[in-house]
Amino acid sequence: MTTSLWLDRPERRRSPLIGAAEADVVIVGAGVCGSAAALALSAQGLRVRWLEASGIASGATGRNAGFILQGNVERYDRAVALLGRERARAIHALTLDNHRRMREVIEALHIDCAYRQAGSLQLANGPEEAEELVRSAALLAEDGFEAQLLAGAELPAVYREAGFEVAVHMVRDGELDPVAFVRGAAAGAEAAGVILHEDSPVLDIDELDGGEVRVRTAGGELRASMALVCGNAWTGTLLPWFKGKVEPVRGQMLATEPAPRIFDLPVYADHGYDYWRQTPEGRLVLGGWRNLDPGAEVGYEDRLHDDIQLKMTRFLDRFPGLGGPRISHRWSGIMGFSQDGLPIVGPAPGSGAILAAAGFTGHGFGFAWRAGELLAAAVAGEADPDAALLSPARLR
Ligand SMILES: Cc1cc2nc3c(=O)[nH]c(=O)nc-3n(C[C@H](O)[C@H](O)[C@H](O)COP(=O)(O)OP(=O)(O)OC[C@H]3O[C@@H](n4cnc5c(N)ncnc54)[C@H](O)[C@@H]3O)c2cc1C
Numbered sequence: 001m002t003t004s005l006w007l008d009r010p011e012r013r014r015s016p017l018i019g020a021a022e023a024d025v026v027i028v029g030a031g032v033c034g035s036a037a038a039l040a041l042s043a044q045g046l047r048v049r050w051l052e053a054s055g056i057a058s059g060a061t062g063r064n065a066g067f068i069l070q071g072n073v074e075r076y077d078r079a080v081a082l083l084g085r086e087r088a089r090a091i092h093a094l095t096l097d098n099h100r101r102m103r104e105v106i107e108a109l110h111i112d113c114a115y116r117q118a119g120s121l122q123l124a125n126g127p128e129e130a131e132e133l134v135r136s137a138a139l140l141a142e143d144g145f146e147a148q149l150l151a152g153a154e155l156p157a158v159y160r161e162a163g164f165e166v167a168v169h170m171v172r173d174g175e176l177d178p179v180a181f182v183r184g185a186a187a188g189a190e191a192a193g194v195i196l197h198e199d200s201p202v203l204d205i206d207e208l209d210g211g212e213v214r215v216r217t218a219g220g221e222l223r224a225s226m227a228l229v230c231g232n233a234w235t236g237t238l239l240p241w242f243k244g245k246v247e248p249v250r251g252q253m254l255a256t257e258p259a260p261r262i263f264d265l266p267v268y269a270d271h272g273y274d275y276w277r278q279t280p281e282g283r284l285v286l287g288g289w290r291n292l293d294p295g296a297e298v299g300y301e302d303r304l305h306d307d308i309q310l311k312m313t314r315f316l317d318r319f320p321g322l323g324g325p326r327i328s329h330r331w332s333g334i335m336g337f338s339q340d341g342l343p344i345v346g347p348a349p350g351s352g353a354i355l356a357a358a359g360f361t362g363h364g365f366g367f368a369w370r371a372g373e374l375l376a377a378a379v380a381g382e383a384d385p386d387a388a389l390l391s392p393a394r395l396r
Contacts, residue, residue: 002063019221020222023049024225025041026051029229033364036373039189048194048195052198052199061368063331064251068176072361077135094370105369114175119174120169120174121265123167124166145172230357235336242344248298249334249335250335252305252312254330258282343357345371345391345392
């Protein structure tokens with residue numbers, strides 16, 4: 001197993017599920033989505049058991065770059081072309097709402113996760129992408145979203161000297177330490193009565209006659225009225241409907257020792273294939289370049305891709321101001337990519353008591369908190385207008 005920068009610090013391990021138990025709701029998966037569901041359900045006063053195959057945030061959540069971006073994986077001009085103006089606008093607004101909710105939770109629970117909201121920078125790798133950025137910024141402004149175009153001297157020297165000419169400042173974006181955030185949210189859920197079991201991979205989920213759900217692990221069995229599967233890339237391994245609709249895709253990352261601070265904002269370049277930011281202590285966290293070998297970067301294996309890692313290491317040379325820092329961590333992570341680039345959130349087709357959220361397509365911190373909350377709202381029988389935007393029904 002590779003170890004991410006964020007997971008490279010001690011955390012108490014919760015005991016696995018052993019024997020038979022009952023709950024009102026069982027949650028599968030302790031990433032950002034499961035955490036949101038756990039916290040929201042705990043506020044409903046329900047008996048909640050939460051099962052994680054490995055450790056909390058051991059999936060994509062603990063292995064990402066910690067960007068909180070607005071919008072889906074497509075630039076806004078493409079999102080409008082693919083989804084239509086109204087739907088693209090509504091989904092964009094949902095992601096900003098997701099960010100707002102995360103910020104409220106950080107404040108309410110006093111989560112120390114180096115959260116900062118100063119925006120992000122989308123950088124154009126060439127003239128074609130620059131045109132896309134200009135078009136997207138105009139459409140975003142027309143739809144009431146803040147996006148500030150930076151060209152020529154408006155762009156900070158560090159980017160111009162590295163050969164970039166056009167960027168858009170997405171003013172409302174943010175960044176955080178994803179593991180500290182999820183551990184903090186989970187602690188809040190546990191304090192409110194949720195019982196989390198780590199090292200408890202779920203083997204299968206069955207709906208029994210009468211609508212009850214049975215969830216089996218190697219060491220135990222849970223019966224509950226409802227199950228929420230927050231397994232992202234792994235969802236299809238438990239719920240066959242999701243197989244092929246959500247595919248496991250690997251991403252590569254590295255982090256350096258602390259270096260002089262030259263990047264003030266999280267940066268997203270080459271249509272989001274390359275991304276980097278500096279943590280408050282100056283570590284550069286860099287990821288991407290999956291497009292160099294997309295056919296190989298799929299599947300569930302946690303594995304470094306030597307050529308991509310080398311390319312990432314060499315990219316650092318474009319920024320001499322960093323002073324050539326030593327690389328302290330290299331890791332990979334598995335994302336769930338959906339067919340249309342949007343998450344799939346809601347009742348698992350063909351089931352009355354199983355709900356799922358998956359397919360965040362590299363943007364889980366833009367969507368997954370809201371997704372977990374939407375699942376919890378569905379458990380309470382509340383109708384949320386956002387639910388229709390991401391419903392599995394669109395893929396039937
Ligand atoms: C390299 C990389 C960089 C990224 N960068 C960003 C970024 O900067 N910003 C952003 O928004 N997104 C980013 N993402 C995507 C983001 O991390 C994910 O979309 C998000 O974390 C998904 O959260 P989740 O809770 O749905 O899934 P996960 O965090 O993957 O959690 C799913 C959990 O389910 C558990 N599980 C699976 N099967 C079972 C089972 N059978 N029984 C019990 N538990 C099970 C897994 O162990 C895992 O912990 C990145 C992802 C990667 C890999």
